[in-house]
Every structure is written in C-alpha cells, then in structure tokens.
C-alpha cells in the first residue's frame with residue numbers, strides 16, 4: 001500500500017463496522033477531575049541501528065539469523081543450541097542469539113546476518129525505520145521473532161540509542177540526546193519480563209512506586225489514593241493484597257503496566273504485553289490499553305506476536321517489521337489490501353495476523369527441508385501452509401514485502417507531517433509562549449523548556465532512601481527471616497553447642513576453643529558472602545528498570561540496601577552465637593560473649609561487603625559463583641590457619657582476609673586469663689604436668705594469633721567500609737553497560 005493512503009485508511013477504518021470494535025467498548029472507571037495528561041505525537045523517520053556482534057570466549061561469534069542470507073540463516077539455525085539463561089539472571093534475548101560457528105576472523109565461518117561478509121562484525125538491526133504514533137491511538141508493532149520490535153521500542157523509549165542518521169520528534173520537536181534523557185520520565189516502557197520483588201504484595205509494589213516516583217509535594221494520602229485508583233483501573237482489586245509471587249501472569253502484566261501508569265506518562269510503550277496470556281486475558285489486557293488511549297488520550301505503542309483476529313483488527317495502526325525493515329504501516333485492514341495487491345491474499349477465514357506472520361517468517365533450515373521433501377506423499381496442510389511462503393523465482397515473500405515498501409517515500413511523508421505541524425505551531429501566536437517565529441530557531445522550545453525544567457528526580461534523596469529502606473526491609477524480612485533460616489541458625493547453634501559442650505578452661509581445650517571460632521567465622525562469613533553475592537545479580541533488572549525511569553539515585557538504593565539488610569543478616573548469627581556460646585561454655589564472662597559476638601558480626605558485615613562487591617563487579621551469576629568460590633576459599637586459606645608462613649608474594653593476601661581478623665579478635669577475647677595446665681603437656685609452660693598455668697601471651701603465640709582484639713576488630717570495620725564503597729562504585733560502573 002502506498003504510504004499516501006495511510007491516513008485515509010485510518011479514518012476509514014475508524015468508522016468501519018468491524019466486529020473487533022467490541023474491544024473498544026470496554027469501560028474504565030471515569031476520571032473526573034483526574035490529573036491525567038494526554039499523550040504526545042511521536043514520530044520517527046529513518047531510524048537505523050547497528051550493533052557490534054560480540055565474540056564469545058570460545059571463539060564463537062554471537063549473532064542472529066534475522067536479516068541474514070538464507071545460507072547464513074540455515075547454518076546458523078543448524079548451529080543453534082539450547083542456551084539456558086544463567087541462574088538468577090533475567091532472561092535476556094540478547095543472550096539467546098544464535099551462535100555462528102566457525103573462525104570468523106579467518107573468514108571460514110558463517111556470515112554475520114545483515115552484514116557484508118564473514119569478517120564483518122556489525123549487524124544492522126534496524127534499517128531506515130519510520131513511523132508515527134498519535135495520542136488516543138494504539139499502534140501495534142508486529143513481525144517475527146528477531147524482526148526488530150523490541151529494538152524499535154528501546155530506541156523510542158530512549159533506553160537505547162540509534163545510529164544518529166534518523167530523527168525522532170515529539171509533538172514535532174526534534175528529540176535530542178539531552179531531551180531524550182529527560183523524556184524518559186514521560187515515556188513509560190513496560191518490558192517483556194515482569195520484574196518485581198516477589199515477596200511484596202501488589203499494593204506494596206504500587207505504593208512504593210508511587211512514593212518513589214510521584215512528586216514530593218504530594219501528600220502521602222494523595223499518593224495512596226492514586227494507587228487505589230490504579231488498582232481499580234487495572235482491575236487488580238482481587239489480588240491487591242496477594243504477594244506478587246502468587247498472582248497470575250496476566251495480573252503480573254497488569255501490575256507492570258500499573259507501576260508505569262502511576263506517573264501519568266504521555267506515551268506508553270509495551271513489549272509483548274500479551275505474551276504468555278490466554279486469549280481471554282490477552283483481550284482483557286488489550287481492552288485496558290484501548291481504554292487508556294480512548295479515555296485518557298495516551299499514545300500507546302505495543303509490540304505483539306500473533307494477536308487473535310479481534311485484537312488485530314482493533315489496532316488503530318499497524319507496523320509490520322521484517323529483518324529490521326518496515327514492510328507495512330497503516331491500518332490493519334489496509335495491511336490485507338497491501339498484501340493482496342502483491343498477490344499474497346489472505347485465505348478466507350484465515351487469521352490475518354497469522355497470514356502476515358506466514359509471509360514474513362522464513363527459516364532457511366525449514367525451507368530447505370521442505371524443498372527436499374517435495375515429493376513426499378505424506379505432505380500435510382501445515383507443510384503446504386509453510387511452503388506458501390515461497391513465491392516464484394526463489395524470492396521469499398519476506399524479500400518481496402521488504403522491497404515493495406517504499407521506505408524512502410514513507411519517511412519523507414513522516415518528515416513532511418512534522419514540518420507542517422511545526423509551521424502551524426510557529427504561525428499560531430501565543431502557542432509557544434508568544435510570538436511564534438520558529439520554536440527550533442529560537443533554540444529551546446516551549447515543549448523542551450517544560451521538559452527540561454523538570455527535575456531529574458521527583459523525590460529527594462532522603463525520601464528515596466527511607467522508602468527504599470522500608471521496601472528492602474519488607475522484602476528481606478520475608479526472604480531472610482524465614483522459618484527455614486531460623487531453624488538453620490538454631491540447629492547449627494545447638495549442634496555446635498553439643499559438640500563443644502561445656503569445655504573446661506584448661507590447656508587441653510585450647511585448640512577446641514580456637515577451633516570453635518574458626519568454624520563460627522568460616523560458616524557465617526561464607527554464608528554472608530554467598531547470600532550477599534546474590535543481591536545485585538538478582539536485583540539488577542529491577543534496579544536498572546527503576547533507575548532508567550528516573551525513580552531514584554543509585555546511592556539512595558545502595559545505602560538503603562546496606563542498612564536495611566544488616567539487621568536481618570545479623571540476627572541469624574546472633575541466634576547461633578547465643579545458643580552455641582553458652583552451651584559450649586566458651587567463657588562465662590557476659591562482656592566477653594558480647595564482644596566476641598560483635599567481632600563475629602563485624603566479620604559477617606565484612607564478608608557481606610566482599611559478596612556485594614563481587615556481585616556488583618561480576619553480575620553474571622555463573623561466572624560470579626566461580627569467582628566467589630575462588631575468592632572465599634583463597635581468603636580463608638591465606639588466613640594463616642593452615643599455613644603459618646605464607647610465601648612472601650602472598651603475604652599481602654593475608655591482610656585482606658576477614659577470616660583472619662575475625663578469628664584473631666575472638667580468640668584474643670576468649671583467652672582472658674592464664675590457662676591452667678592439666679597434664680596434656682601441650683603448652684611449653686605445662687611440660688611439668690598438671691601444675692601451674694600458661695600465660696595468655698603464650699597461648700596466643702601458640703595459636704599464631706596476632707594484634708590486639710581491638711585492632712583486629714578495627715581492621716574488620718575498615719574492611720567492611722572500604723569494600724562496601726568499592727561495591728558501590730563497581731555497581732555504578734556497571735549501570736551504563738546494563739541499561740543498554
């Protein structure tokens with residue numbers, strides 16, 4: 001369909017008698033006097049995006065079959081293997097890329113898709129993409145997997161940059177990098193994955209979001225009222241007080257949308273909001289989106305895989321993508337006319353969306369199989385449907401569709417619309433603050449100044465910190481204060497108590513006393529290191545998502561995390577100490593119990609810092625676990641328990657071992673008086689039998705303990721602080737990489 005007919009088509013469709021219009025009939029609670037602002041007209045022209053293809057450590061090249069030659073696609077598909085996500089990481093489609101086999105440098109491998117040759121390491125994932133989305137309308141992006149839907153949304157949302165050759169305009173204002181950064185707050189982006197703290201209820205999730213993101217001059221009651229309204233609007237009443245872990249997929253999607261809606265965005269971008277939903281839930285969700293567009297004038301852009309007929313025809317506009325190219329933009333009904341004009345008519349009664357996908361999905365490997373199977377008598381309808389995708393002369397329908405869409409003319413049309421609208425705006429006095437005269441020529445436009453005048457954050461650092469502490473405590477309370485963890489601390493404490501039960505304070509138990517502390521600090525420091533390690537890799541998706549929408553400062557999050565988890569993290573070792581210390585009869589002085597418990601807790605905090613640092617530095621769980629294991633065992637080995645004299649080049653490692661300081665300080669404390677000899681002739685002063693005693697200094701020397709208890713505790717504290725600061729900077733450095 002020629003681009004010129006797009007608007008006519010939209011208008012015609014809007015008055016049509018399509019049965020799918022029932023989707024628009026849904027009602028949403030009225031919004032009299034609501035604070036809702038309408039949408040904005042978003043246009044984009046000639047957007048191109050090229051990415052570097054990363055080489056894996058095994059010398060393989062990661063790429064995708066999309067956009068590649070059929071041969072490349074076939075070989076790449078053949079090479080495709082299961083690629084499970086790393087445990088605990090958010091599945092990332094970028095990591096699911098097909099592995100292209102071969103020595104690419106040597107030119108012997110498979111051609112990187114969309115590129116000129118085997119040695120080329122870049123790939124064009126968006127190629128001159130143009131389109132527009134208006135307030136009050138729902139634009140759907142459709143196309144096969146890998147066609148570029150998410151990439152378009154990433155670019156439009158400002159979460160990812162494009163190559164700079166194209167333009168994006170917002171109400172006809174060119175969106176510069178700076179404006180794009182600010183614009184993110186007016187653009188809600190609901191990603192494909194539902195990422196939340198699972199232990200929070202739906203209401204908690206929305207309330208924390210409201211407290212973090214709604215303006216600080218709003219009263220708390222107003223924010224809570226907004227949460228209630230969002231719950232009603234998204235029909236989440238039934239599950240409002242259920243934890244997110246327990247709600248259904250459709251409800252999760254709605255919570256995700258609700259979290260974004262709270263900030264009253266002008267533009268809402270959604271990446272496959274209906275994926276994983278049954279058709280009824282998908283229709284219900286789409287109805288909510290239509291209500292938002294119709295009733296509140298929002299601009300909505302959603303990618304969608306294979307919608308039902310009702311959903312398909314209800315879209316206001318449709319953008320079909322293949323291999324990063326637009327192959328159609330216009331009304332859904334117009335899309336059928338367009339393909340019919342190319343001799344690819346949708347069969348009677350066949351789902352239009354399925355028909356488009358059939359035309360666009362081409363998998364070289366599958367097609368080759370069918371070529372070979374040509375004489376197969378057992379051919380069935382499915383195969384025939386697939387073969388339908390190949391037209392005469394070996395040209396795929398996909399190629400035909402790409403070639404027949406005049407992307408250049410379409411981009412020109414989008415740009416003309418922009419120019420016309422801008423001229424209209426310039427000509428209307430007062431509209432831009434007085435006098436017209438060219439918004440762009442005057443530098444900062446009215447729209448831009450409105451956006452720029454917005455503060456980077458809606459709330460103060462302190463508000464962010466307190467809200468995040470509250471949220472984190474609530475979440476970690478549920479995650480750490482579990483019955484299982486209490487049983488673990490209690491049972492291990494009791495077991496140790498039995499093992500070291502009521503040791504007499506004599507020469508023969510010198511080793512047993514010190515080994516109690518060796519075990520205690522090994523166990524709890526390891527525990528702290530490994531559990532803290534998980535923190536950032538598990539929460540990274542949430543942090544980056546929330547940060548990319550300007551919810552809070554990273555420092556507020558980090559400080560909140562540090563302070564809120566400490567009580568939970570320290571309670572369990574305290575329970576252990578309370579049970580095992582008194583059962584074991586380590587030292588009946590209560591002050592020494594308190595001091596040695598404090599030293600153990602300091603070592604837990606130092607261990608936690610190491611875990612946080614490694615978790616921030618190595619967000620990939622698989623690699624991180626290896627680094628953690630090596631680091632923790634290494635630090636323990638160099639603590640001086642196994643090898644008294646370390647090789648000179650390793651001595652420095654001993655100074656960064658929390659195990660060493662924790663052990664030293666506690667052992668210093670517990671041997672607070674001379675140790676009576678009991679005939680075991682362990683210590684040199686006791687060689688005469690069960691008479692006399694060994695001095696504290698001799699015992700400590702015998703055990704290889706260095707420095708005073710105070711100095712050891714102080715060094716633990718320094719480790720705890722310094723490594724924690726390092727963890728913050730490691731996380732800060734990661735931020736840019738991970739946001740994409």
Ligand SMILES: Nc1ncnc2c1ncn2[C@@H]1O[C@H](COP(=O)(O)OP(=O)(O)OP(=O)(O)O)[C@@H](O)[C@H]1O
Nearest residue numbers: 051064066094097125144145146147148149150151
């Ligand atoms: N950073 C990247 N590095 C390499 N390839 C990338 C990168 N980002 C996207 N791609 C590739 O670009 C193509 C388009 O990806 P995109 O995620 O936009 O597709 P999609 O249409 O949203 O797919 P799906 O429907 O499966 O979500 C894919 O082939 C993908 O592998």
